[in-house]
Amino acid sequence: MGKISLKDFHQECFELFLAAPTAHPSLEIISKPIWSTWANFWKAVDQNGLLEYAKQISDNNMPISQLELDDMWTVTYGDYQIDKRKFSNFPEMLKKLENEFGIKRLSAWVHPFVDADSEIGRNPELRNKLFVKNRDGDVPLVWWWDCPIKPADPSKPVGPTNPDKKEPCAYVLDVTNPETREWWYKQLEAMKAEGICTFKFDAGETNWLPHNYVLYDGAYPNSYGKHYAHFASRFGSAVENRYGSGTQQTNFFTRTIDRNSYWDKDGGLSTLIPWALQSSLHGYYWNLPDMIGGNGLNHNESNIRGEPPEEELYIRWTQANTLLLAMQFSYPPWHSKYGGEVLNIVKQSLAIRKKWMHYLIKNVRKSVEDKVPVIRPMWWASDDDEALTIDDQFMVGSDLVVAPVIKSGQKTRNVYLPEGNWRNGNNVSEVVIGPTTIKDYPSPLDVLPHFYRTDSDDSGNGSSSIFGSSTGLFSLIISIIISLYFLN
Incomplete structure (x- = not known):
């Protein structure tokens, strides 16, 4: 038997054990960056802030595929009602986005968590039908990153003998249950009727489920991620999702989990390319790197709003992302922390990307045909x-x-x-x-x-x-x- 190249060996194994996408994601997202409110606004986004952000994108002649409305746009997590205190005239805002700034697509951040004090969370009938249960048939609360973290003993400083305590505050939807999926689908379709174009699906991993959980009809653990990704795919090729299991054939972008604004630490810039390569080699060809420059967090699990990365890190992050499949900004290159050089170099990077766009899209289409x-x-x-x-x-x-x-x-x-x-x-x-x-x-x-x-x-x-x-x-x-x- 002759020598086989690593590429050919990989492809032979790939055909036996994995799968490739059967269609490509939105070419609009490949052609133009996503702009997200997350790192830049944190939870403080409102109608005026969003419109000002859109104006800045337009004034700086930056391309945009869709504007992403991230955390805290609803009244409570799980009740899919636009917060009128923050978005007093949502239809008028959408008109301004399109007519004044040319932004036709607004996406919104969603996840499977439902606050215990939300309208849905307080409904015992829905709670028993929709949420993940444990072995005893109870519906326990879970902790996720928007739940409180407090010292075990509030009267003492945090330390080895008084560690932080995570307080569960939400239920989690059991997406392996067809009834749950249909309920959630109707909630999100109602949001589309309000003018939201598509969604950014967050979480979906089983580590967010309660201890000793039992999924609908005894489904095995990885079926949660499989159902989660397939549910997300019902909303089209402009969806973002971050988790799946055996779901390579979907035609949306699978987002790299949040990156931190570091050079070399866990989740920093040095992990961007290895993550993209791993995604490709496992059949998740449509990898969406997370926000350029990272999320600004000081990685201490406190979920406190951070600061933009230094200029050099922001520039090098932009360059590393320039010829990957998609770009996503949140901290803008004209941020008050930055000088004019940052914006100029970002525009140079976007010019390089534009030059190679024909080649990128050609290879995206070829990728579906050839399964590479x-x-x-x-x-x-x-x-x-x-x-x-x-x-x-x-x-x-x-x-x-x-x-x-x-x-x-x-x-x-x-x-x-x-x-x-x-x-x-x-x-x-x-x-x-x-x-x-x-x-x-x-x-x-x-x-x-x-x-x-x-x-x-x-x-x-x-x-x-x-x-x-x-x-x-x-x-x-x-x-x-x-x-x-x-x-x-």
Whole structure:
């Protein structure tokens, strides 16, 4: 038996044990970023704030696919009623979003938790029908991240002998129960009738379920995530979801769980590419990286509003996300904490993305046909030992290598290129022959290292990439003049 490449071995195993998507997600989300209220507003979002946010996006000429209304837009969790104290004229707000700022799609954050003191939570009949029960047939409360955390003894400081105590405050919907799913579907359809276009589904993991839980009809634990994802899919290809089990065939974006505004710690920038690659390799091709720059939280489980990341981290995060499948902003690049350089570099990154959009979408469609991921590890194109260990660069399709800087203070980086002829995306007159490793590639703050195959017919929006910059055009003109000189 001959030697088999790691890529081919992976694909053979993949066909045996996993599945690939049968359709692609909303191309609008791939083409333009999502803008979310979460990190920027936390729970303090209201009608005036949302309209001002939309105005800023418009005034700064930023592309947007949909505006995402995150935490605290309802009266209580589980009662699907728009909070009129915060959104006094929801229909008028939607009109302004579209007519004044060109924003046609408003999505909203939802989850399976129902507050104990909500109208639904206080209804014993619904409580017994809809929520997850334990082995005794009771419907226990659960703790989730919006429940209180208090010292075990409030009279003493928190410490090893007086740890934080998580206070359960909500019930959780049993989405393995068809009756629960239909009830929830009707609630969300009512929200769509109010003008909400689609939804961001949060949670869904079994760690949020009560101790000794028993699902409807004795369903096995992973069926919760499977039903949760399939339920989300009923709302179309512009949905965000963060969890599933055996649900690779769905056609929506599966969001990376919240990232923290760090460089190297758990959930920081250094985890962005490995997470995207893992998602791809497991068949979840439509990975939505979480918000650019992270959620700003100080990771202490207190769920207290944080601060935007430093400028360098925000810029490098944007660059790392530029050629992944989707972008999502919350902290805006014009935030008062930032200088003008941040906005300028973000716009440069968006220009790079726009240049490669034709190629991205072509590969998304091809991915469905061929059952191969769009975002790929370097070993997909090479079995070199070096390629097997790289977790800070990736390939988009077969023809584009992206190597963002993900370390603080770094101004150069090594770039591995597989076999082939590779044109420097930042200097189109330079061609590098692979396989090779470029040592200390110059990577100042405004540079995203990326290379593409010289024989690719998709670079630069489907036309020859030599026209992709003024430098490339100048090089072309000079080469023509020199050719004419020698021909004469």
